[in-house]
Amino acid sequence: MASNTDVSERQRSAQQRLRIIAGHLQKREENEHTALSAQECKAETSKSNAAKVPKRRQEVMKWNGWGYSDSRFFFNKKGQAEFTGKRYRLSGLILPSLKDWFEGTFGANLQHKTPATASLNVSAVPPPNLNEVFVEELKAAGVALSTDPEDRVFRSHGHCLHEIFALREGRIGRIPDLVVWPSCHDDVVKIVELACKHSVCLIPYGGGTSVSSALECPPEETRSIVSVDTSQMNRILWIDEKNLTAHVEAGIIGQDLERQLNESGYCTGHEPDSMEFSSLGGWVATRASGMKKNIYGNIEDLVVHIKMVTPRGVIEKSCQGPRMSTGPDIHHFIMGSEGTLGVVTEVTMKIRPVPEYQKYGSIVFPNFQQGVACLREVAKQRCAPASIRLMDNEQFQFGHALKPQVSSIFTSFLDGLKKFYITKFKGFDPHHLCVATLLFEGDREKVLQHEKQVYDIAAKFGGLAAGEDNGQRGYMLTFVIAYLRDLGMDYYVIGESFETSVPWDRVLDLCRNVKERIVRECKERGVQFPPLSTCRVTQTYDAGACVYFYFAFNYRGLSDPIHVYEQVEHAAREEILANAGSLSHHHGVGKLRKEWMRETVSSVGLGMLKSVKDYLDPNNIFGNRNLL
Amino acid sequence: MERLLREHTLKSEPENVFDILEERRRGSDISHALRTFSAQPYRGATPLSVSALNRMVQESQYLRYVISEIAVESGEPHECVKEEAVSILEEMSQNLQLSFIRLMGFALTKVFKRLFSSIRVNEDGLARLQQAIQEHPVILMPNHRSYIDFLVLSYIMFTYDLSIPVIAAGIPLMGMSLIGEILRRSGAFFIRRAIGSDKLYWAVLSEYVRTIVRTGFAPLEFYVEGLRSRTLKSLKPKLGMMQMVLEPFFKGEVYDITLVPISISYDRVLEESLLAHELLGVPKPRETTRGLLKARRVLEENYGCMHVYFGKPVSVRELAKGRIHRGQYNLIPRDLLLKLSVELQEFVSDVAHLLVQLQERDLVLSPWTLMALILLQNPDGVEWNTFTHKTLRLRTLAAQLGARIDWPAQLLDSEVMLSSMALHHSVAHFENGHVRLVEEAGPGPVTQEEAVFRRASAVLMCASYRNQALHVFTRPALVAVAMTSAPSYSKDDVFSRFCFLQDLLANEFIFMPGHAAQDFEEGCSGLLRCGALSICDHGLRVIEEEQDTIVFLSAVLKPFIETYQIVFRVLCEETFQTFTEKRFVPDVRAAIMKLFLSGEVRSYECLSSDTQKNALSALVRMGAVSKSRVAEQFEYRVNHSAVRRIWDTLDGSVTSKVPLYSRL
Ligand SMILES: Cc1cc2nc3c(=O)[nH]c(=O)nc-3n(C[C@H](O)[C@H](O)[C@H](O)COP(=O)(O)OP(=O)(O)OC[C@H]3O[C@@H](n4cnc5c(N)ncnc54)[C@H](O)[C@@H]3O)c2cc1C
Numbered sequence A: 001m002a003s004n005t006d007v008s009e010r011q012r013s014a015q016q017r018l019r020i021i022a023g024h025l026q027k028r029e030e031n032e033h034t035a036l037s038a039q040e041c042k043a044e045t046s047k048s049n050a051a052k053v054p055k056r057r058q059e060v061m062k063w064n065g066w067g068y069s070d071s072r073f074f075f076n077k078k079g080q081a082e083f084t085g086k087r088y089r090l091s092g093l094i095l096p097s098l099k100d101w102f103e104g105t106f107g108a109n110l111q112h113k114t115p116a117t118a119s120l121n122v123s124a125v126p127p128p129n130l131n132e133v134f135v136e137e138l139k140a141a142g143v144a145l146s147t148d149p150e151d152r153v154f155r156s157h158g159h160c161l162h163e164i165f166a167l168r169e170g171r172i173g174r175i176p177d178l179v180v181w182p183s184c185h186d187d188v189v190k191i192v193e194l195a196c197k198h199s200v201c202l203i204p205y206g207g208g209t210s211v212s213s214a215l216e217c218p219p220e221e222t223r224s225i226v227s228v229d230t231s232q233m234n235r236i237l238w239i240d241e242k243n244l245t246a247h248v249e250a251g252i253i254g255q256d257l258e259r260q261l262n263e264s265g266y267c268t269g270h271e272p273d274s275m276e277f278s279s280l281g282g283w284v285a286t287r288a289s290g291m292k293k294n295i296y297g298n299i300e301d302l303v304v305h306i307k308m309v310t311p312r313g314v315i316e317k318s319c320q321g322p323r324m325s326t327g328p329d330i331h332h333f334i335m336g337s338e339g340t341l342g343v344v345t346e347v348t349m350k351i352r353p354v355p356e357y358q359k360y361g362s363i364v365f366p367n368f369q370q371g372v373a374c375l376r377e378v379a380k381q382r383c384a385p386a387s388i389r390l391m392d393n394e395q396f397q398f399g400h401a402l403k404p405q406v407s408s409i410f411t412s413f414l415d416g417l418k419k420f421y422i423t424k425f426k427g428f429d430p431h432h433l434c435v436a437t438l439l440f441e442g443d444r445e446k447v448l449q450h451e452k453q454v455y456d457i458a459a460k461f462g463g464l465a466a467g468e469d470n471g472q473r474g475y476m477l478t479f480v481i482a483y484l485r486d487l488g489m490d491y492y493v494i495g496e497s498f499e500t501s502v503p504w505d506r507v508l509d510l511c512r513n514v515k516e517r518i519v520r521e522c523k524e525r526g527v528q529f530p531p532l533s534t535c536r537v538t539q540t541y542d543a544g545a546c547v548y549f550y551f552a553f554n555y556r557g558l559s560d561p562i563h564v565y566e567q568v569e570h571a572a573r574e575e576i577l578a579n580a581g582s583l584s585h586h587h588g589v590g591k592l593r594k595e596w597m598r599e600t601v602s603s604v605g606l607g608m609l610k611s612v613k614d615y616l617d618p619n620n621i622f623g624n625r626n627l628l
Numbered sequence B: 001m002e003r004l005l006r007e008h009t010l011k012s013e014p015e016n017v018f019d020i021l022e023e024r025r026r027g028s029d030i031s032h033a034l035r036t037f038s039a040q041p042y043r044g045a046t047p048l049s050v051s052a053l054n055r056m057v058q059e060s061q062y063l064r065y066v067i068s069e070i071a072v073e074s075g076e077p078h079e080c081v082k083e084e085a086v087s088i089l090e091e092m093s094q095n096l097q098l099s100f101i102r103l104m105g106f107a108l109t110k111v112f113k114r115l116f117s118s119i120r121v122n123e124d125g126l127a128r129l130q131q132a133i134q135e136h137p138v139i140l141m142p143n144h145r146s147y148i149d150f151l152v153l154s155y156i157m158f159t160y161d162l163s164i165p166v167i168a169a170g171i172p173l174m175g176m177s178l179i180g181e182i183l184r185r186s187g188a189f190f191i192r193r194a195i196g197s198d199k200l201y202w203a204v205l206s207e208y209v210r211t212i213v214r215t216g217f218a219p220l221e222f223y224v225e226g227l228r229s230r231t232l233k234s235l236k237p238k239l240g241m242m243q244m245v246l247e248p249f250f251k252g253e254v255y256d257i258t259l260v261p262i263s264i265s266y267d268r269v270l271e272e273s274l275l276a277h278e279l280l281g282v283p284k285p286r287e288t289t290r291g292l293l294k295a296r297r298v299l300e301e302n303y304g305c306m307h308v309y310f311g312k313p314v315s316v317r318e319l320a321k322g323r324i325h326r327g328q329y330n331l332i333p334r335d336l337l338l339k340l341s342v343e344l345q346e347f348v349s350d351v352a353h354l355l356v357q358l359q360e361r362d363l364v365l366s367p368w369t370l371m372a373l374i375l376l377q378n379p380d381g382v383e384w385n386t387f388t389h390k391t392l393r394l395r396t397l398a399a400q401l402g403a404r405i406d407w408p409a410q411l412l413d414s415e416v417m418l419s420s421m422a423l424h425h426s427v428a429h430f431e432n433g434h435v436r437l438v439e440e441a442g443p444g445p446v447t448q449e450e451a452v453f454r455r456a457s458a459v460l461m462c463a464s465y466r467n468q469a470l471h472v473f474t475r476p477a478l479v480a481v482a483m484t485s486a487p488s489y490s491k492d493d494v495f496s497r498f499c500f501l502q503d504l505l506a507n508e509f510i511f512m513p514g515h516a517a518q519d520f521e522e523g524c525s526g527l528l529r530c531g532a533l534s535i536c537d538h539g540l541r542v543i544e545e546e547q548d549t550i551v552f553l554s555a556v557l558k559p560f561i562e563t564y565q566i567v568f569r570v571l572c573e574e575t576f577q578t579f580t581e582k583r584f585v586p587d588v589r590a591a592i593m594k595l596f597l598s599g600e601v602r603s604y605e606c607l608s609s610d611t612q613k614n615a616l617s618a619l620v621r622m623g624a625v626s627k628s629r630v631a632e633q634f635e636y637r638v639n640h641s642a643v644r645r646i647w648d649t650l651d652g653s654v655t656s657k658v659p660l661y662s663r664l
Helices: A002-024 A098-106 A132-141 A149-154 A161-168 A185-198 A254-263 A280-286 A368-380 A393-401 A413-423 A444-460 A468-489 A504-524 A561-578 A594-616 B002-010 B020-026 B029-033 B050-058 B061-074 B078-092 B098-115 B123-135 B152-159 B171-175 B177-185 B199-215 B240-250 B272-280 B289-300 B316-320 B342-362 B367-377 B384-400 B413-423 B448-485 B491-504 B516-529 B544-571 B581-597 B609-621 B640-654
Strands: A073-075 A081-083 A144-146 A178-181 A201-205 A225-229 A236-240 A245-249 A303-310 A313-315 A343-350 A357-365 A387-391 A434-442 A493-503 A532-540 A544-554 B017-019 B118-122 B138-142 B166-170 B188-191 B258-266 B305-310 B428-431 B434-437 B533-536 B539-542 B578-580 B625-630 B633-638
Touching: A073 A468, A081 A098, A081 A468, A098 A393, A098 A468, A098 A544, A132 A144, A132 A185, A149 A178, A161 A468, A161 A493, A161 A561, A185 A201, A185 A225, A185 A303, A185 A343, A201 A343, A236 A254, A254 A280, A280 A343, A357 A368, A357 A444, A357 A468, A368 A387, A368 A434, A368 A444, A368 A504, A368 A532, A368 A544, A387 A393, A387 A468, A393 A434, A393 A468, A393 A532, A434 A444, A434 A468, A468 A493, A493 A504, A493 A532, A493 A561, A504 A532, A504 A544, A504 A561, A544 A561, A561 A594, B002 B342, B002 B516, B017 B020, B020 B098, B020 B118, B029 B098, B050 B078, B050 B199, B061 B078, B061 B199, B078 B188, B078 B199, B098 B152, B098 B177, B098 B289, B118 B123, B118 B152, B123 B138, B123 B258, B123 B305, B138 B342, B152 B305, B177 B188, B199 B240, B240 B316, B240 B342, B258 B342, B272 B448, B272 B609, B316 B342, B342 B448, B367 B384, B367 B413, B367 B448, B367 B544, B384 B413, B384 B434, B384 B448, B384 B544, B413 B428, B434 B448, B448 B491, B448 B516, B448 B539, B448 B544, B448 B581, B491 B516, B491 B539, B491 B609, B491 B640, B516 B533, B516 B544, B539 B544, B544 B581, B544 B609, B544 B640, B578 B581, B581 B609, B581 B633, B609 B625, B609 B633, B609 B640
Parallel strands: A178 A225, A201 A225, B118 B305, B138 B258, B166 B188
Antiparallel strands: A073 A081, A144 A178, A236 A245, A245 A343, A303 A313, A303 A343, A357 A434, A387 A434, A387 A532, A493 A544, A532 A544, B017 B118, B258 B305, B428 B434, B533 B539, B578 B633, B625 B633
């Protein structure tokens, strides 16, 4: 009986949690598009009939922008911004201040539009270069596949600015010649065998959220390129409640994994901002990091066992011991391999009971320095909440711009602050103050205790509690911010984000120098209006922090905006490296940051990685050319 | 860096210059002092009080490391070392207060109005500075030719609503009881001399300087030459302060640092007679308050115009581009007490040299500097018409070589020269159509030696004015001398001569180390520009009609080369086997005096202790003299044959195809 209430209690809180965290998902349309896989792999599935990623992704997702087709920002006739659809909390709402912020920040003008090509011009898509025998044998083996131009274009890119920009202009470069949908580990084994046999190039494709050009097809590749879409390998194969682990197929995407685990009262707690679309295999392949890593850990902490199919065969460990001293951990060759060594097919992950209680919070600091000092102290005392993020002043102001017309929880930062402002925040300069958002999780009493501890530390750095709403809103906006870039691109504004990790003592210097470098480089390259150059500290560690930059500018008057953009981003990365920042904290290297790998890991280090590649994949079947 | 210098030679577009005293003469001094002051500070500055700044320094991780290190090394208790650090900081720190700037402003207005007919400042430079101050921490780098310019920048910046700088000053200034405190409150901080070996002192000072730069507390002003130049010639830059100032950039603590070269020059220098005495080895009066008060007599004279030229701001980041690797601090805490990498040391040195060169190039020259050059070449006096003629030719030559000359266009040339003569009545006088140097009148009959000294003091005083213009001619003159002595006019031969001479004279003139080729190019293109040279496949060629120019330019260096020769000769005497630093100047002076009396030496400039010391340093640098520390002082040991070899080479290079002694 007791356990029964426990379960239902858990389920209730699971549901509540769903509402909050993945709370942007207001209504989830059941997806009718069932897979047409010829053969079901045999495996025990935990019962779940919730929506999965369809094979024809373009039917629910944009082919040339971020996210679901039904959700996008636009400026209505009155010049007010609206967010369409029904999925998110912001959906259907009007955001009256966005226009002013947008025009003021970028010097953009609603009269000056740069709309995207409406639909894919199929005739512009190059015909597939097929390896006929390979295709025949695949078909014979019963693997689902497609040469449809839309399917192929969809899997030819990630979400880097240049990739999306080209699609909006209708430019199509080298794309996969074939898309295959394995539905289980054995399918993958077959695909890899056949690829080796017929010398075909394979590129694993998970959620397609890569931001490192990792999914781009190397233009010089002459073999047939096959995109291995893992989305149909999406089952939770078992849950081990004694050891709190779950064995999951690698193609499952974040939100499905969490929802299904939640139904049993569990979660992984791994919540990258891209969790709506990114896949477990993708996380492993890129060494992903989730917002709540302070409690649950990053992907490398969460993974207990990995199975990967390589041209040499399948690699996996023989047991699931929680820690081993058996030479270098082979998992660490797999994690971060970015699809260059093989396909991750199944992963055993740690799971946790859904937390009983969650609480958001926010703190206002007089300036960024004080905020960083506070985060540093929190890290020192090892009392970081599930998530703690510090936004700089520009982002604080941006938060204001996303205030919807009517909504109780969406009172803007500034409005919310106003009443404090008069009484408490006197002396805070609105052009310097910055905000930290917090998320606490756990049992109620501990959360409240924990909360007090953090606010006490904040007070020592001039930080004042600024309410739960501001905090919650900050996290929810995370999911819609990705949609904003598409809006910008409708009006001559292009932008991107990038990240790094850096020792504590360098955080401030790095933030200042990188932001400044961006501004200066833009100016030097003829960008007419000062860019948006802003950052936030998104993760804390014992010895440092993760810093995330947003950078966007108005490109009117530039003949080759993408080139300018790339030069500036390149300069910004140089600046990061010169200021003791890492090449990447979680986005990975892909092809975008490859040029710095040698200096990052040393020549010898690079040689080590190369020799692993040479052993596992001597013929470069996994030929996406990332990393090395 | 070359690019900067090259751009600089090409520019020389006229700038808007105005007299800042003009308004003071019209308006009220007191309301100037009480004006509302509202400067636009550096936008990245952390607003800090003086005491907060000091606390920041005291509590810095860097000092904590150094203090523990010293405590361990010396065995002294940690607390004691710490206290010592605090007291060093107290002795050092400035206490900038606007009210004192106002007070000083009031006093300086009075003084300036009395001393100078005008203080001419380039307006564009001020505008550039105003912009620069808002963007990055700014370092003001003026040259230092007179005590009177110590607060002149603060004065100008106060008047034009620019953030008041803090200024690095020598400790002797602090010793002046009342004035020390006034200066401190006007933003001066005080530095002991010769601090290289005192680890704690160095640590406190460098952290203090870095903190000022890092926090953007205020623009920082310092003399990269280290001292007031006694010769009015640029001094070889000192690197310690330069390094401290640049470190925050190396370590990524600031995005950029802006260096602003500032060139201050005078029609007439307050200390002119003092300078000559110092050079002759008459000990200089200690900088005491009393001393300054005595100098009141000085206030009765007219000193013409003071020129303050604010040069183009130089971005350290630009200079460092592609040259230094800031990532070198990625693997070590930046607060550790570490020696700068060789790469960075070289960079520091190059930047320091560059700034001195930029100061030189923007120096505004008065007509008198050119007249002085001509006068010195005619020690027995010169007839007025010849004097005018030569001066005007020199003016043309100098302009071709890029000099900034303040020659009033609205006056007749002869009027300009006559008024210069009037201003410098203490140096030269005009009698019976002849211009001659004035010798100091002394009491009663004089010994032969005293007569030499008197004459020498007149010559050196005049020479110091010429020295202000030397940088204009240095490189072309070196090429000219090299040509007159090289075995052939092939570029290689001339260049190797050039290198020898440049190496030898590296303490005399400012050359960026390792840039001989560029300097040579610059010298050649200067000669090309004034039509004295042509370059063909086989090498350089002198244009017949402009032979004079080559000869004249060679003569510019003559006094220095002569002095070096004589110093070498003296050092080759048996008595100069070994000697201490202290004995060098008096002993060499005595030896040269003997040569004077015997008529073997006639050039009075040989008595300049400054040139003598430079000659010695050259020998040390070239390995012909060794320098070592023996019980609290430096001892020199001369390798006679090595000195002789250098001397011979030098002689070879001046026994020339063209007579060196003809004049312009
Ligand atoms: C808006 C947005 C927010 C983001 N937020 C985060 C964040 O918070 N934290 C974070 O870590 N990242 C984040 N990212 C980056 C991205 O989501 C991650 O890199 C993610 O791990 C990629 O997963 P994916 O399934 O989309 O992989 P894909 O983009 O499909 O592929 C990425 C790489 O992994 C390889 N790969 C994919 N699946 C497999 C597999 N099964 N086996 C072997 N190789 C495979 C591919 O070949 C490719 O090289 C974000 C990206 C966007 C656009």
